[in-house]
Amino acid sequence: MSAVARTYPKWKTEQLEDLVELLKKYKVFLIGDLTGVPASHVQRLRKKLAKTAEVRVVKPKLFAIALERVGIDPEAFKDLLTGQNIVFFTNENPFDVALKIHNIVTMDYYKPGEKTDKEIVIPEGNTGIPPGPMLSVFGKLKIQTKVQANVIHVAKDTVVAKPGDVISPELSSILQKLGLALKEIRLRLKAGYDGILIPGESLILNIDQYVEMVKAASLDALKIAVELAVPEPEVLPLVLSKAVRQATALAVEAGYVTPETVELVLKAAETKAQALAYEVSRLAPELGIEVK
Amino acid sequence: MEYIYASLLLYKAGKELSEENIKRVLEAAGVAVDDVRVKSLVAALKNIDIAKVLEQALAAPVAAAPVQA
Amino acid sequence: MEYIYASLLLYKAGKELSEENIKRVLEAAGVAVDDVRVKSLVAALKNIDIAKVLEQALAAPVAAAPVQA
Amino acid sequence: MEYIYASLLLYKAGKELSEENIKRVLEAAGVAVDDVRVKSLVAALKNIDIAKVLEQALAAPVAAAPVQA
Amino acid sequence: MEYIYASLLLYKAGKELSEENIKRVLEAAGVAVDDVRVKSLVAALKNIDIAKVLEQALAAPVAAAPVQA
Amino acid sequence: MEYIYASLLLYKAGKELSEENIKRVLEAAGVAVDDVRVKSLVAALKNIDIAKVLEQALAAPVAAAPVQA
Amino acid sequence: MEYIYASLLLYKAGKELSEENIKRVLEAAGVAVDDVRVKSLVAALKNIDIAKVLEQALAAPVAAAPVQA
Numbered sequence A: 001m002s003a004v005a006r007t008y009p010k011w012k013t014e015q016l017e018d019l020v021e022l023l024k025k026y027k028v029f030l031i032g033d034l035t036g037v038p039a040s041h042v043q044r045l046r047k048k049l050a051k052t053a054e055v056r057v058v059k060p061k062l063f064a065i066a067l068e069r070v071g072i073d074p075e076a077f078k079d080l081l082t083g084q085n086i087v088f089f090t091n092e093n094p095f096d097v098a099l100k101i102h103n104i105v106t107m108d109y110y111k112p113g114e115k116t117d118k119e120i121v122i123p124e125g126n127t128g129i130p131p132g133p134m135l136s137v138f139g140k141l142k143i144q145t146k147v148q149a150n151v152i153h154v155a156k157d158t159v160v161a162k163p164g165d166v167i168s169p170e171l172s173s174i175l176q177k178l179g180l181a182l183k184e185i186r187l188r189l190k191a192g193y194d195g196i197l198i199p200g201e202s203l204i205l206n207i208d209q210y211v212e213m214v215k216a217a218s219l220d221a222l223k224i225a226v227e228l229a230v231p232e233p234e235v236l237p238l239v240l241s242k243a244v245r246q247a248t249a250l251a252v253e254a255g256y257v258t259p260e261t262v263e264l265v266l267k268a269a270e271t272k273a274q275a276l277a278y279e280v281s282r283l284a285p286e287l288g289i290e291v292k
Numbered sequence B, C, D, E, F, G: 001m002e003y004i005y006a007s008l009l010l011y012k013a014g015k016e017l018s019e020e021n022i023k024r025v026l027e028a029a030g031v032a033v034d035d036v037r038v039k040s041l042v043a044a045l046k047n048i049d050i051a052k053v054l055e056q057a058l059a060a061p062v063a064a065a066p067v068q069a
Helices: A002-006 A010-025 A039-048 A060-069 A094-102 A133-140 A169-177 A207-228 A236-253 A262-283 B002-012 B019-028 B035-046 B050-056 B060-064 C002-012 C019-028 C035-046 C050-057 D002-012 D019-028 D035-046 D050-057 D062-067 E002-012 E019-028 E035-046 E050-059 F002-012 F019-028 F035-046 F050-055 G002-012 G019-028 G035-046 G050-059
Strands: A028-033 A054-058 A085-090 A106-108 A120-122 A145-148 A151-154 A158-161 A183-185 A188-193 A197-199
Touching (some): A010 A054, A028 A094, A039 A054, A039 A106, A085 A094, A094 G035, A120 A169, A133 A151, A133 A169, A207 F002, A207 G002, A236 E050, A262 B035, A262 C002, B002 B019, B002 C002, B019 B035, B019 C019, C002 C019, C002 C035, C019 C035, D002 D019, D002 D035, E002 E019, E035 F035, F002 F019, F002 F035, F002 G002, F019 F035, G002 G035, G019 G035
Antiparallel strands (some): A028 A188, A054 A085
C-alpha cells in the first residue's frame, strides 16, 4: 500500500486520510449519484443535512481504497462507484437519512435537449406575454391561443410533452417565459451501508405502505379483541354494537316484535314477501302481482 | 312472523290494524292466538309509518338473488 | 301482495297452501277473493321452494334498516 | 329485547333455549317474566338457525346498496 | 360474549350494571363466572355511553366484508 | 390491547399462544404482566379461530367506535 | 406483520419505538430478527403519526382491509 500511496499527490493522500477518518467515525454511509445534479442542489443538501451527516464528493478509486483501509470489501461497491459520487457519513438510521435526502427537491427549468420523465402541461389562461414573436412559438407547439387585451391567452390545458420526450428549444423558452420550473431535481441514492449494503431502491421507504400495514395490524388486533369481547374502552363499544346487531337480527328473524324491532321485523317480512312475490310473478304473471 | 304477515295482509287490504282484525285473520289461518302478543304488536305498529317502512324494505330481485360478484 | 301475505302467513303457521286455506285467510281479512287467481297462485307456489326463497331473502341485514330514504 | 338477550346469553353459554332457562335468566336480571311471551319466543327460536343469523347479522349489507331508487 | 349479553340484558331491564347483577345473571345462565373479568367489564362499561352506542349500532354500516369475487 | 398484540405477534410467528410465551413477550415490551389476565386470555383464545377472525371483516359497526364518554 | 405487531405492542405500552425495544420484543416471541428490517421499520414509524393512523384505521377499515403484509 505504501508504494501505491506514494504515487499519489499530497492532496490525494489527504483526501484518502479524510475518508478513512470518516469511515471510522461513522458506521453508516449513503452514496448518491451526482450526475446531472446542479451545484445549487448539492449546496442545499449540504446545508439541510449539516446536523445529520458529513458530506463529501468522492472519487470512486479513492473511496474504494478508503473502504479497503477500514476493512470493508470494496468489491460490493464496484458497480456503484462509477461517475460522480457524493457520500453522506452519519451515525443515524440510514433509512431516515435517505428519506431526508429524498425529500429535498429543487425545482428547475427544463433545458433544451433534456428528456422529461413526466407529462408537461401548459395550463389554460393568461400568459402575461404580449403577442409578437412568441405567438409563433405557441403555434409551433400546437398550443391554441387567443389574444385578449393585448395578452396571449392559452385556450385550454395542453399537453406539450410526454414522459421520455426530448425538450425542444421552443418548449424550453416557453416554460421559462411562463415561470414553469417543472423539473424536479433530487439526489438519486445508489446505496447505503450499515454493516451491510442496502440497495438504493430499498433505502427510500414507502411510508404509505407502512401506514397501511399499521392500519391493518390495528384492525387485526381489533378483530381479535372484539371476538374475545375484551372489555377495553376502545373495544367495548364495538362489542356492544355487535351484540345489539346480533340480538336485533335474531329478534327480526324470530319475528319478535318490540317497539325497537317492529320496523325491522316489518321490513324483513316485506323483503321475504317480495322475494316470494317475485318468484310467484315469474311463474304466474297472470296474477299481476306488483313486484318492486 | 305469522302475526306480521297477518298485519301486512290487513294493511294492504286497507283494513284497520286492530286487535280484532289481526286475531280474526290469524284464526282463519289456524293459528292459536296469543292476546298479549297481539296487543303489543298493535301498540308497536301504531307508532310507525308502515308505508314508509315497506318502501324501505329491499326490492325483491336483489334480495332474492344470491349476491354473487 | 295480499295473496302473498296470506300464503306466507299459512306457510309460517305450518298450514297447507291450499285454495281453501288461502281463501279463508283472505276473506277473514275482508278481501274479495278471486277464485281463478287463487288457483293460479296455488299452482305457482307448488313449483317454488319457499323455504329457500325466504332464506335467501334473509340477505336483508339489520344494517340496511336505517338507510334514510 | 331482554328476552332476546337472555336467549343469546344461553345460546353462547351452550345451554338449551328452554322456557325454564330463559325464565331463570330473566328473573335473575330482575325482569318480571311473561310466560306466554317466553313460550312463543322459544317456539320461534326453534325454527331458526341461530348461528347463521348471528353470522349474517354482521355481514355487510351488500344487498342494500343497489336499492336506492 | 356471554358477559356482554348479560350486561345488555340488565341495561335493557333498567338495572344497574353492577358486578353482583352481572354475576347473578351469568350464574342463572349456568356460566362459571370469572370475577376479574366481571370487574374489568363493569369498570369499562362505566366509561361508555351505552345508550349512544346502542343507537349507533344499528345505524352504522358494518365494515364491508371482503366481497368475494 | 398490549395483550392482543402480544398474542398476534406470537400467532404470526407460529409460536404457541401459551401463558409463558405471552408473558415473555409482554415483559420484553416492559409491560407489567397480570397473570390472571394472561390466563383468561389464553383460555379465550383457545375458543376462537384466529385465522378466520383475521380473514373476516371487523365484526362490528365501525362508526360506533369513537363513542366514548 | 410480526414487526408491526411488535411496534404497536410497544406503542400501546407507551414505550419508545426504538430498534432495541422492537428487537427485544421480537426475540422474546422467538422471531429471528433482521436488523436492517428493524432499522427501516423504525425510520418509517418515525414519519408516521401512529395515533392518527390508528384512528383512521377505524374510520376507514375498508381501505385497510386488502393490505396483506
